[in-house]
Amino acid sequence: MNRRLPFSLLLPALLTLLGVLVPLSYLVMRALGADPGELREIVFRSRNLTLAGNTLLLGASVLLTTTLVALPLAFLAARTDLRPRGLLTLLGVLPLAIPGYVGAYAFIAAGGAGGAIDSLTGLRVPGPGGFWGALLVLTLFTFPYLFLNLHAALRTQDPALEDAARLLGRTRWQTFWQVTVPHLRPAWLSGGLLIGLHTLGDFSVVSLMRYPTFSAAIYQQYTAAYDRVYSAWLALLLLVLTGAVLWLEARFMRGVFLSRVSPSTARKPGTVKLGRLRPLAWGFVAVLAFVSLVLPLGTVLYWLGLETSPFAWPSLLDALQSALGAAALAALTTTALALPLALIGSRFSGRWPRVIERAAYLGYATPPLAFALALIFFVLRAAPPLYQTLPLLIIAYTLHFVAEAIGPIRSGLVRATPRLEEAARVLGVSRAGALRRVTLPLLGPGLLVSAAFVFLSVLKELPLTLLLSPIGFETLARNVWSYTEEAQYASAAPYALALAAVGAMLTLLILRRERE
Amino acid sequence: MTVIDRLKPEGGTATHPASAPFALELQHLVKYFHPPGRQVSNLPPVVNDLCLQVAQGELLTLLGPSGCGKTTTLRLIAGLEEPDGGAVWIDGRNMTQPPQPPERRGVGLVFQDYALFPHLSVLGNVLFGLNRLPRAERLTRARETLSLVGLTVFETRMPHQLSGGQQQRVALARALAPRPRLLLLDEPFSNLDAQLRHSTRQEVRAILRRSGVAAILVTHDQEEALAFSDRIALMRAGQIEQIGTPQEVYARPRTAFVASFLGRSNLLSGTVQAGLARTVLGTIELEGEAVPDGPVMVSVRPEHLAFTDDPSGTEAVVLAREFKGHAVTYTLALGQQELQLHDTGQALHAEGQGVRVCAVRAGRVVR
Numbered sequence: 077m078n079r080r081l082p083f084s085l086l087l088p089a090l091l092t093l094l095g096v097l098v099p100l101s102y103l104v105m106r107a108l109g110a111d112p113g114e115l116r117e118i119v120f121r122s123r124n125l126t127l128a129g130n131t132l133l134l135g136a137s138v139l140l141t142t143t144l145v146a147l148p149l150a151f152l153a154a155r156t157d158l159r160p161r162g163l164l165t166l167l168g169v170l171p172l173a174i175p176g177y178v179g180a181y182a183f184i185a186a187g188g189a190g191g192a193i194d195s196l197t198g199l200r201v202p203g204p205g206g207f208w209g210a211l212l213v214l215t216l217f218t219f220p221y222l223f224l225n226l227h228a229a230l231r232t233q234d235p236a237l238e239d240a241a242r243l244l245g246r247t248r249w250q251t252f253w254q255v256t257v258p259h260l261r262p263a264w265l266s267g268g269l270l271i272g273l274h275t276l277g278d279f280s281v282v283s284l285m286r287y288p289t290f291s292a293a294i295y296q297q298y299t300a301a302y303d304r305v306y307s308a309w310l311a312l313l314l315l316v317l318t319g320a321v322l323w324l325e326a327r328f329m330r331g332v333f334l335s336r337v338s339p340s341t342a343r344k345p346g347t348v349k350l351g352r353l354r355p356l357a358w359g360f361v362a363v364l365a366f367v368s369l370v371l372p373l374g375t376v377l378y379w380l381g382l383e384t385s386p387f388a389w390p391s392l393l394d395a396l397q398s399a400l401g402a403a404a405l406a407a408l409t410t411t412a413l414a415l416p417l418a419l420i421g422s423r424f425s426g427r428w429p430r431v432i433e434r435a436a437y438l439g440y441a442t443p444p445l446a447f448a449l450a451l452i453f454f455v456l457r458a459a460p461p462l463y464q465t466l467p468l469l470i471i472a473y474t475l476h477f478v479a480e481a482i483g484p485i486r487s488g489l490v491r492a493t494p495r496l497e498e499a500a501r502v503l504g505v506s507r508a509g510a511l512r513r514v515t516l517p518l519l520g521p522g523l524l525v526s527a528a529f530v531f532l533s534v535l536k537e538l539p540l541t542l543l544l545s546p547i548g549f550e551t552l553a554r555n556v557w558s559y560t561e562e563a564q565y566a567s568a569a570p571y572a573l574a575l576a577a578v579g580a581m582l583t584l585l586i587l588r589r590e591r592e
Numbered sequence: 593m594t595v596i597d598r599l600k601p602e603g604g605t606a607t608h609p610a611s612a613p614f615a616l617e618l619q620h621l622v623k624y625f626h627p628p629g630r631q632v633s634n635l636p637p638v639v640n641d642l643c644l645q646v647a648q649g650e651l652l653t654l655l656g657p658s659g660c661g662k663t664t665t666l667r668l669i670a671g672l673e674e675p676d677g678g679a680v681w682i683d684g685r686n687m688t689q690p691p692q693p694p695e696r697r698g699v700g701l702v703f704q705d706y707a708l709f710p711h712l713s714v715l716g717n718v719l720f721g722l723n724r725l726p727r728a729e730r731l732t733r734a735r736e737t738l739s740l741v742g743l744t745v746f747e748t749r750m751p752h753q754l755s756g757g758q759q760q761r762v763a764l765a766r767a768l769a770p771r772p773r774l775l776l777l778d779e780p781f782s783n784l785d786a787q788l789r790h791s792t793r794q795e796v797r798a799i800l801r802r803s804g805v806a807a808i809l810v811t812h813d814q815e816e817a818l819a820f821s822d823r824i825a826l827m828r829a830g831q832i833e834q835i836g837t838p839q840e841v842y843a844r845p846r847t848a849f850v851a852s853f854l855g856r857s858n859l860l861s862g863t864v865q866a867g868l869a870r871t872v873l874g875t876i877e878l879e880g881e882a883v884p885d886g887p888v889m890v891s892v893r894p895e896h897l898a899f900t901d902d903p904s905g906t907e908a909v910v911l912a913r914e915f916k917g918h919a920v921t922y923t924l925a926l927g928q929q930e931l932q933l934h935d936t937g938q939a940l941h942a943e944g945q946g947v948r949v950c951a952v953r954a955g956r957v958v959r
Contacts, residue, residue: 106955220690292916325865491710493707495703495705495707496668496707496709498694498701498703498707499703499707499709500709500720501671501672501693501694501695501766502670502671502672502694502695502697502700503695503700503703503720503721503766503767503770504695504696504697504721504723504724504770505695505720505721505723506695507693511722514709517711518709518710518711
């Protein structure tokens, strides 16, 4: 029932707000600072239109295909008698461990002349590329975001609603479309938003597949041409596009209620018997497992066995060490910042708490390339010694990923209610004591999941790492990328494998924790 | 206030004027709720100039409809909210001047949803409030309190492994273990089913009597209030409308609200002339202090109405009847007015049947 924000919570919130907004404002100033003639030339380039068209087409297509993969799999795992369920859930989550660029690398290194499939079987499968290649890879390695949301929604949906529909004369099929699917809308929207943001922000997959989008163009400008005003403008246009996506999501979200209405005790939804459809379901699962896990990992192993330079190992250990170190540090700072933000979001109401929460999400929604550019521009102007240092990199990770850490902490706060703190107070414990003895122990699992999520994300993260790392700071992600970009598939293999292995372990940890 | 009273040592806080302090005294308590983000509001106060005294060992019930401010009152006593005016005295110590945090008030609180710590066992929950006790005594005290509520064998269980009634008793033991001077119970029985509610209520009452602690029970269940308490305070719109023993309040309601909230009541409008009221039921005798002539509202309990064969009785039609085993409650129509009648006789009247009724006891004028 507190009404005013205590200073101890306000300070981290304000830092987040400034950390996100100041660099972005500086980016806008930079972009607008060019002379008018140059501006006109940049903004009305016909290439911008092509890039925008490509970006939107890819985003919409990825949304469609991920739904086509995630919805059936989530339904099979949550509502049917297909067993073992654990395996299906694993299949829906594990691709998260493989970064998009590792997936793209695997598909490129598998197909084509001299690729893994060609050498092993003699079959010439054309290597993927362009729109279809980008669509394939982005679908396979981002659909878990949607799967996680849909699966949770399907599992917890109140079966009474479906029962009521059946009693009111709807068939099973009609019930699915008229009751089950409409109730999936909030879950689909929040999962879809993550996928949309990911697609907008990704430059690695589209660059490898040679499909030009805004992000790919920014990266190209930054590395090859290094036209600062033009890259600032591209980043700004990408931001506008992201803003439009967020606005659209908010519009669709309006009037959507997530709460369970039935007052009775929670029942689990019934199980659908697959019957004759079972072989079809297994076929779907097998194909998905093959393309999303077996093929990429097989390719990496093939290239790994082909040629391993003895010099690779020390360098791998080095990269592993810096990657894990940076990820651990960022996981720590991000979780520490997310805790006060989550407390504000769930315990206080009013305009300011909402603004603070939005700021955290803005940091997440800002395409990382645009955010990195904004930070670079700002730091070079305001504090040049910070440029290309580890602290700046960690700050960038923290501001970008803090929203990801808020979610699990907030669901932990559902259990650690203010009421329990009040109970502790009445029993003679001070405010700080109540936080330490009641709230923190109850939040423990949520904090761990948050830290694991951020750890995994930082490990996979490429754009911030590429643009902001100190010179000579080599991580797994960075090395996979630089070798793949130069088509040195064998050299990239050990890094890709290490990345996938660490990622898989973290994913399993998160999955186990979330189930408890 | 005498000089001696002022000199009483009470840990630095001012002492209360009364020589034998009340377990609780509320003086002109006021509380507003501000809408989020605004400092002033034009809403009426949730607690409005509330005064109340609870004697040592007394069981008092705050009874009222939801939203009448009874839970807020409880939270003000516990220190979970700060009042906008007035004072809270607990055991002769002023808790509001200067404001004392909840952990220094020495009150126990049983929450409506129990608020058991889900990460601690039953024993852990009861031990939680015993920090100030010497280490050696804590376990003994916790086990003692658990045996008081009859849950010793469950001490290693986690809260989610207990039934609703058991959770309720753990919450009670947790609140009682530090030996509070005052126990607050916020609708503690509302999450139990009817039968369990009845038995738990009796148990809790017995436990409180044995421990001798003063307690305030908040409820909107009139049956609970009548059965549980030494005194009932009826609350409406942040104020106490009437306070007294259950018998007193039931037999002599002062307002229409009290008459209809505590038990059922027929409210008849009429006019008083020479100590008798003229109503649709004919002329009714009035009890209590003398009433001046003029229009009044008269309350007649359903059990004070009866069927009669006497032609002087008022004609009515049976609208509905509720069979309750030991009695039957009829709803009757007298023209526009509906009446309730409680009958313990054998004969049943059918719905739609014409009957004659009369008042067998005097009515009461209410405001």
